[in-house]
Amino acid sequence: xxxxxxxxxxxxxxxxxxxxxxxxxxxxxxxxxxxxxxxxxxxxxxxxxxxxxxxxxxxxxxxxxxxxxxxxxxxxxxxxxxxxxxxxxxxxxxxxxxxxxxxxxxxxxxxxxxxxxxxxxxxxxxxxxxxxxxxxxxxxxxxxxxxxxxxxxxxxxxxxxxxxxxxxxxxxxxxxxxxxxxxxxxxxxxxxxxxxxxxxxxxxxxxxxxxxxxxxxxxxxxxxxxxxxxxxxxxxxxxxxxxxxxxxxxxxxxxxxxxxxxxxxxxxxxxxxxxxxxxxxxxxxxxxxxxxxxxxx
Numbered sequence: 001x002x003x004x005x006x007x008x009x010x011x012x013x014x015x016x017x018x019x020x021x022x023x024x025x026x027x028x029x030x031x032x033x034x035x036x037x038x039x040x041x042x043x044x045x046x047x048x049x050x051x052x053x054x055x056x057x058x059x060x061x062x063x064x065x066x067x068x069x070x071x072x073x074x075x076x077x078x079x080x081x082x083x084x085x086x087x088x089x090x091x092x093x094x095x096x097x098x099x100x101x102x103x104x105x106x107x108x109x110x111x112x113x114x115x116x117x118x119x120x121x122x123x124x125x126x127x128x129x130x131x132x133x134x135x136x137x138x139x140x141x142x143x144x145x146x147x148x149x150x151x152x153x154x155x156x157x158x159x160x161x162x163x164x165x166x167x168x169x170x171x172x173x174x175x176x177x178x179x180x181x182x183x184x185x186x187x188x189x190x191x192x193x194x195x196x197x198x199x200x201x202x203x204x205x206x207x208x209x210x211x212x213x214x215x216x217x218x219x220x221x222x223x224x225x226x227x228x229x230x231x232x233x234x235x236x237x238x239x240x241x242x243x244x245x246x247x248x249x250x251x252x253x254x255x256x257x258x259x260x261x262x263x264x265x266x267x268x269x270x271x272x273x274x275x276x277x278x279x280x281x282x283x284x285x286x287x288x289x290x291x292x293x294x295x296x297x
Contacts, residue, residue: 001039005201008157008208013046015039015047020161022136027053030134030245032153032161033060033203034069036244037115041065056134059083059120060163061147062079063146066203071118080121081247084142086149088123091116100147101271103263112260120254124151141195145185146178152192158210164187166216174225174254178266182224182253182275189217201294232281233274238292245269271288 001013006020011029013019016039020032031053036044044125054077063081073220074081074262082206089097098109122132124140131140139154153161165188167174179185197210208216213248245266248256254265273293278283283297 001042003046003050004156006201007159010155010157010159010199010201012201012207014044016204018201018205018207019043020159020201021052022138022155023052024055024136025050027051028055029053030056030058030136031073032152032155033066033163034073036065037068037072038111040069040072040146042246054079057081058124058133058138058153059087059207060161060203061150062087062116062118063147064116064166066163067091067118068113071115072119074121080134081118082122082124082131083120084124084141084151085126086144087122087147088149090148091118091119101264102267103262108260117255119239124180127230139158139282141191143185143188143191145181145183145188147180150188152195154195154197158196158198159201160192160195160199160210160213161203162192163199163203166200166202166220167223168202168204169216169219170206171204172209172219174223175227175254176248176265177227178222178268179271182228182271183278186221186224189220193217194275223292228272228276228279228281231269232276233297235282235295238285238287239290240290241270241273242266244273244293248272253260 001015003011003013005011009023011021015035020037022030054073057070057073070081094110101109114186128141131138141150141152144149146164152165200208231248248269256262282293285292
């Protein structure tokens with residue numbers, strides 16, 4: 001992993017995603033997320049290479065690509081982990097963790113993500129505002145939607161780490177952007193319009209000027225509108241969720257031979273179906289005890 005300075009004390013480790021760190025001094029640092037468990041060896045090599053001394057983990061949300069090494073760093077270095085109550089509850093056990101994976105079997109969840117089971121030392125307060133952690137005062141903005149307890153973190157340098165509250169410009173081609181609630185994620189994005197910052201870090205490989213924030217919000221809103229309209233257009237008759245999923249996968253050419261991956265596609269598609277139902281653009285009926293969705297009530 002390469003270590004790149006964003007501004008002053010705020011840096012990023014460049015892995016599968018950007019892992020921001022706040023460097024208290026030459027060695028001591030606070031991790032803002034910890035990446036994938038599969039990157040653990042690369043992470044440890046980077047810590048050694050750059051002579052970093054982790055003193056805390058402040059987690060934006062407990063998804064596999066953001067909190068995969070939380071427990072490992074917590075146990076290896078004896079350092080505190082902080083996250084919101086909603087995220088802490090989700091990763092309290094394998095069974096609660098299944099609420100995130102939804103369609104995967106409990107044993108699959110255990111096999112693929114048992115490292116996410118963790119018990120944080122500190123719960124981030126539910127209010128927006130200043131949050132002192134590991135000797136540094138951050139600012140927290142609650143942005144639920146992508147996950148139940150997602151937060152955006154501002155460092156003392158004026159750098160805003162948006163986690164997954166926003167996709168970067170490079171990710172605007174995403175076929176099935178994930179949000180637990182697309183509607184709530186859109187509401188949370190609007191809360192960021194008034195944020196004043198010098199730099200932005202988006203987890204999925206994006207660093208931008210703070211002045212680009214309004215445009216990025218607009219681009220994310222446009223992506224949601226485009227994907228929702230595309231999926232709605234594929235509902236050409238009363239269809240089950242599985243039939244819609246097949247149509248969407250064909251449309252976006254999402255072909256995989258891995259059941260766990262196809263189930264993730266289906267989960268993401270279902271969240272779009274739910275959004276369209278709540279927006280009054282798809283309607284639910286039952287046929288022989290099976291729920292079907294259509295564009296006409």
